[in-house]
Amino acid sequence: MSAVESSFRKATRLQGIEMSMIVQITEAARARKAEGADIIALGTGEPDFDTPDHVKQAAQEAMWAGDTKYTATAGTAELKAAVREKYRRENNLDFAANEILISVGAKQVLFNAFMATLDLGDEVIIPAPYWTSYLDIVKVAGGVPVTVTCTADKGFLLTPDQLRAAITPKTRWLLLNSPGNPSGAAYDRDSLRALMDVVAEYPDLWVMSDDIYEHLVYDNNAFVSPLQVAPELRARILSVNGVSKAYAMTGWRIGYAAGPAALIKEMTVVQAQATSGACSISQAAAVAALNGPQELVATRCAAFQDRRDMVVSLLNATEGISCLMPEGAFYVFPSCVGLLGKTTPDGRTLATDMDFCTFILNSADVAVVPGSAFGAPGHFRISYAYAKADLARACRRIQQAVEQLT
Numbered sequence: 001m002s003a004v005e006s007s008f009r010k011a012t013r014l015q016g017i018e019m020s021m022i023v024q025i026t027e028a029a030r031a032r033k034a035e036g037a038d039i040i041a042l043g044t045g046e047p048d049f050d051t052p053d054h055v056k057q058a059a060q061e062a063m064w065a066g067d068t069k070y071t072a073t074a075g076t077a078e079l080k081a082a083v084r085e086k087y088r089r090e091n092n093l094d095f096a097a098n099e100i101l102i103s104v105g106a107k108q109v110l111f112n113a114f115m116a117t118l119d120l121g122d123e124v125i126i127p128a129p130y131w132t133s134y135l136d137i138v139k140v141a142g143g144v145p146v147t148v149t150c151t152a153d154k155g156f157l158l159t160p161d162q163l164r165a166a167i168t169p170k171t172r173w174l175l176l177n178s179p180g181n182p183s184g185a186a187y188d189r190d191s192l193r194a195l196m197d198v199v200a201e202y203p204d205l206w207v208m209s210d211d212i213y214e215h216l217v218y219d220n221n222a223f224v225s226p227l228q229v230a231p232e233l234r235a236r237i238l239s240v241n242g243v244s245k246a247y248a249m250t251g252w253r254i255g256y257a258a259g260p261a262a263l264i265k266e267m268t269v270v271q272a273q274a275t276s277g278a279c280s281i282s283q284a285a286a287v288a289a290l291n292g293p294q295e296l297v298a299t300r301c302a303a304f305q306d307r308r309d310m311v312v313s314l315l316n317a318t319e320g321i322s323c324l325m326p327e328g329a330f331y332v333f334p335s336c337v338g339l340l341g342k343t344t345p346d347g348r349t350l351a352t353d354m355d356f357c358t359f360i361l362n363s364a365d366v367a368v369v370p371g372s373a374f375g376a377p378g379h380f381r382i383s384y385a386y387a388k389a390d391l392a393r394a395c396r397r398i399q400q401a402v403e404q405l406t
């Protein structure tokens with residue numbers, strides 16, 4: 001080790017924070033692909049559809065019109081207006097301009113909010129299974145994630161009793177994500193209202209509602225958010241959203257927040273020292289996405305529902321795998337508990353979901369993510385934001401690999 005390398009010291013705040021299991025599986029899949037294997041990777045959570053043409057066009061026009069300079073830290077007036085209009089049109093909610101923040105993806109919204117509000121040791125209640133980044137962002141911000149296990153028999157949803165039991169004097173936030181990654185579970189109006197009734201009893205408890213999958217709700221169900229069911233709690237609810245999933249714009253990195261002005265102000269302070277305003281061209285593109293025709297969103301949602309139905313039925317036809325029907329997002333989160341303890345053709349015992357996913361990668365050439373990465377061992381996540389033919393092939397391969405287990 002060189003002198004330069006040996007003097008490296010990782011900050012204490014990064015202790016226990018590593019690249020996620022998702023990255024590990026993705027790397028393993030990439031290595032197998034490089035060896036020539038025909039890998040079907042179902043690990044990543046981004047739509048396979050392209051960004052709509054009119055959005056790309058708007059970006060191009062913005063660039064040539066000289067829209068290439070720093071923007072206001074909290075976002076351009078045009079995008080903030082488009083976001084306010086979106087909340088009015090789709091959620092029947094009115095926000096003032098100083099209640100909106102534009103960030104570099106929904107991820108930065110979450111980061112800003114936790115950095116702006118958490119003191120060392122403050123707690124954030126996070127229902128499990130959860131999106132992997134939640135825990136790490138809370139930890140980087142000095143907070144303590146308090147995970148609450150939500151089981152498949154309760155539809156992977158948090159119950160009011162579980163919420164109440166998790167609240168302590170140190171709790172600052174309840175973080176909800178509906179429809180959720182990785183389970184696809186969504187709260188209906190009544191179950192959300194029951195949670196908000198508990199929140200109402202604790203005046204210092206705030207709610208962060210990650211609504212990024214708002215437009216991916218199936219079976220003609222309507223999206224509902226804490227703000228809609230509990231408008232009286234508006235002074236302590238932050239809505240987190242973005243254009244990544246709804247408009248197939250993951251790479252453009254535009255997210256937004258709507259919430260109390262005092263919080264938005266401090267989140268803007270955090271952002272000012274991290275990135276300043278989001279990319280000017282991406283902001284112009286997001287204006288076109290939010291203000292433009294919305295039919296494509298519904299068409300794509302119907303395509304996702306069709307894929308969901310196929311994947312769930314193929315997986316449930318596989319001995320030892322059982323899969324709930326997700327209400328939204330583009331993930332299925334089946335149990336592989338029925339296969340743990342079984343032996344692979346080369347004599348290995350499958351002890352954990354990680355073992356199962358490694359077996360599936362090596363025997364079926366399909367990359368899926370272990371449930372442990374999301375705080376739910378005994379499961380695995382498949383993203384169905386891929387071509388239907390690939391999904392069908394992947395499910396068949398998984399079935400064939402599982403049939404080899406004894």
Ligand code: PLP
Pocket residue numbers: 045104105106107108131177180181210212241242243244250253254255
């Ligand atoms: N929230 C959830 C639940 C997600 O699954 C993701 C991305 O996978 C994000 C937020 C991040 O979205 P963005 O691309 O806007 O940062």
